[in-house]
Amino acid sequence: MSPDKKLRSSDWFGKSGKDGFIYRAWMKNQGFPPDEFEGKPVIGICNTWSELTPCNAHFRELAESVKRGIWEAGGLPLEFPVMSLGETLIRPTAMLYRNLASMDVEESIRANPLDGVVLMCGCDKTTPALVMGACSVDIPAIVVSGGPMLTGKFRGEDIGTTDVWRFAAEHKVGDLSTEAFREAEGAMCRSAGHCAVMGTASTMASMAESLGISLPGNAAIPAVDARRKVLAHRSGRRIVEMVEKDLTLSEILSREAFLNAIKINAAIGGSTNFIVHLTAIARRIGVPLALEDFDTYGSQVPLLVNLKPSGEYHMEDFYYAGGLPAVICELQDHLSQEPVTANGKTLVDNNRDAPCYDRDVIASIEEPFQREAGITVVRGNLCPDGAVIKTSAASQELLRHRGPAVVFETIEDYHARVDDPELEVTPDSVLVLKHVGPRGYPGMAEVGNMTLPKKILRQGVDDMVRISDGRMSGTAYGTAFLHVSPESYAGGTLALVENGDMIEVDVENKRLHLEVSEQELQRRRTQWNPPPHDYERGYVRLYIDHVQQAHLGADMDFLAGGSGSAVRRESH
Structure with a gap:
């Protein structure tokens, strides 16, 4: 951090008199010693843990690894909850609430004494919602994804979420009995984590890594692999360093970073939902990004990853084969080497020599699975x-x-x-x-x-x-x-x-x-x-009146850009 720039949290904990007394005294009821409030970076852990969001149900434990890294690096970790969006239970669709969750994140970060934030993302909409909200505040932030679940096992077959549609079709026409259908139901989701295929959740984790707002390797480590906790621990260390260097999201998320992400998404066969979410993130951080950019920079990129739903394998296989670093290594000549990432290095430098261990899962750029597949x-x-x-x-x-x-x-x-x-x-x-x-x-x-x-x-x-x-x-x-x-x-x-x-x-x-x-x-x-709609009040009415069309990211018209980190009024 530059010597003339003070910690944002000092506007709370560095105050004297009544205000400082109140800010510090009530925090001390949690057992913090006085020196925790003497110039340490305060790091928020924005946690989307919820038992209603099965993909993120392991986040309380994962947050402890983040905290250890923050303590170790000399920061003060403070965990806080925000609205959690789970694809499988929430009605009518989690996408309806993505923008609401992003507002929750934005206002929670801005309103509190935070110098940096760790964004704990997992299920589909939690990643874009948290990143969108953090972009509108623009303080140092790093993403820690929850990781994919282990591959499902059913009657000698590897299965994942993609197979739900196949099983449903087979059951509909009588080719799969109700008993077998229920057996498959119990065999698919056999560990913590999000979908085991290259669905939207894995696409979003890959997006965070390819944008450079997570540490290398974030996209594919299985949720229950101990190395996921190691990445969380290291991310806790790194966010403290990012605060010290004042490395904000706007310093990382240049237009070149977005174009890199578009190319990488094409190479992994990522979800079409990527377009809506990346566009919304770009509009929050103020980077010009049009629908044509996804075509211009992505449609000619070869498919390098053989994962369901476009291929044969699962995210667990992808990680063992080398994960996203191996894909980035293959694409390095096609990526911009300018954007800095969360660890201070460029995307290409981070992955220049990343190995691939299985060419059945990750192809070389010379011999891709499809020549044009974006x-x-x-x-x-x-x-x-x-x-x-x-x-x-x-x-x-x-x-x-x-x-x-x-x-x-x-x-x-x-x-x-x-x-x-x-x-x-x-x-x-x-x-x-x-x-x-x-x-x-x-x-x-x-x-x-x-x-x-x-x-x-x-x-x-x-x-x-x-x-x-x-x-x-x-x-x-x-x-x-x-x-x-x-x-x-x-x-x-x-x-x-x-x-x-x-x-x-x-x-x-x-x-x-x-x-x-x-x-x-x-x-x-x-x-x-x-x-006619029958929504006359509340958030849904607000959404209908203000949501923009898909090619603009389906964000609210009044949420483009951001208000920064300044709090305009004192609380006392």
Whole structure:
């Protein structure tokens, strides 16, 4: 820390008189000796532990490792809770509350005597929420992810979250008994941690490492591996050093760091949710990032990682094969060497000689698993502000396709009719789901990878073209066009699609086109009204009124940028 810059916490604990007395006296009821308040950096541990968030249920123990590192480096660790978002239980979707959690994080950091913060992230939305909130305050911060769970084991087979969709489809048509279905349920999640595949949680942990806001190796160490605790301990040490050097998030998160993350995400076959979250983070820290950047810098990057849902293996295998450092090593000639990372070195310097131990899991850049496998951005009259598709998880024969629309007006309409034997649908049809975007759901739920109609599954078909303004689980797969913008609830063209309309998809030429004349679309638009919402109060009302479209990160319009770390009013 520069000699002319004082610790932020000294505005609380360094005060004399009544105010200083109050700040220190009440803290001392926890047994802190007086010298803990004499010029030591105060480090907040922002903990998303919750028994309602199974992915993060081991965080109380992991936080103890962080604390040991902070004490060891001469800091004062103070743990605090924030809203925790678990994908599996929270309704209607955790994405609805990402922005609320980010506000909780931002205000908790700003309002308290913290010089730096350790962000304990795990389940999908906890990582972007914590990073977004911390960016808006911009004090030194470091991410510690919770790590993936061990690979599931079921009847001699390795399984993970991706297999849920397969098991559900097999159970639907009677190929998997209810007894076996329940047996698989008990065999999949056999340790602490988040999803064992390259879903959104692992993508977010990889994002933190590739942005440089975590220590090297953060992405893939299994949750129950002792080395996860070692990384947490070292992160506790490092955050104290970051405070001393005044290494803030804005010093790390340059545009070049974001472009590095886009390239790495393509190489690992990361989730499409990466786009929404990275865009929101960029807008909080003030870095220009457009939807085209994901295409320009990511769509031509080869797929180097053979992980489900795009491949065969699991996160545990990825770690043993060398993890994200081995991928970064392969990509080093394609990455910017300018951005500094949390440990003070560049991303390339950290990983220049990282070894790979298994080429079945991590390919070389000379012999990748796919030559071009990043997330592709498509446009057309159906999505003038863009839509995305994860080509590595799609069926190659469907990347160029033309078929009639089978339209579901809402998610309730979909559930009511998808398995109706009378549904007019063929394998060539294009399934269209409306009103599941940021405002329409609300919350932009992970329903874009619609399960196929039962009558189609019984024909042995396992993929169809699907289009929606919603998202897809990072653990899912299929030829799904997602994040259609503007969304249908906002009056986008998607709202005007009718059964039987022909839709053309051409991923190579980045085109998604509704074969309906502009005159006919205008006629339909005059007769269209958005479905009514019954949210009249509270946070959800605020969300609907202020959430931005997917191509802008689905953040609230009033949350772009940040207010910094200053507290404008004294408390006493």
